[in-house]
Amino acid sequence: MTGTLYGLGIGPGDPELITLKALRLLRAAPVVAWPAPEQGDSLARSIVASHLPGGQTEIAIRMPLTVERFPAQAIYDGAATELAEHLSAGRDVAVLCEGDPFFYGSFMYLFARLAKRFPVEVVPGVSSLTACAAALGHPIAARNDVLTVIPAPLDDAAIAARLQATDAAAILKLGRHGPRIVALLQKLGLAGRAHYIERATMANQRILPLAEVDPQAIPYFAMILVHKRGEAHVTESNT
DSSP, rough: OOOOEEEEEOOHHHHHOHHHHHHHHHHSSSSSEEEESSSSHHHHHHGGGGOOOOOOEEEEEEEOGGGGGSSSSHHHHHHHHHHHHHHTTOEEEEEEBBBBTTTSSSHHHHHHTTTTTTTTEEOOOOOOHHHHHHHHHHOOOOTTTOOOEEETSOOHHHHHHHHHHSEEEEEEOOOOGGGHHEEEEEETOOOOEEEEEETTTTOEEEEEGGOOOOGOOSSSSSSEETTTTTTOOGGGGOO
């Protein structure tokens, strides 16, 4: 009998935004693995720190988080080999994933390497998208609205085309692309219908009007939600 690999969505930052199922599996797993930067603490582990019972084997999967070097395939190869040793010995392994494992989650790279050899269960989590909408008090989409998720590293032409073709959009992975994205929203006449939030659900969460955001200081963990009507719940009959 081999162990089971669990990909646990643990939410975007608030330790209470974890499902009962993920919490149960987290506490029961003899091995817990989590992504971490090459130096420093892991955000994923810090989210669940208060839930850990102690006595578990902990594995830090340290990797470069810079755009130029991510995903670090050799790192995932090594991590998969290490986790496979535990799984082969019959030990379950819980891998922490901020937000949801299959929504831009790093767990998918381990899944690709291990799913054909071991049982895998993915436990969905509260995604950054839904967490940001809730914190902003900004419904994402209504009725037959088309929602588009746009990674900020795309070029301006691609982003503009997607914004023009959709009813609602979430722009994520901002960081160094912030100045370009803010300028593009202004150019397209959408700045007044954009909602900005950074580090949603964390202790240092900030919500600002886009006009007050310093584009040069936008962190990676930031998101802009845009709706063509301004608010999703506004329809032609109530405007």
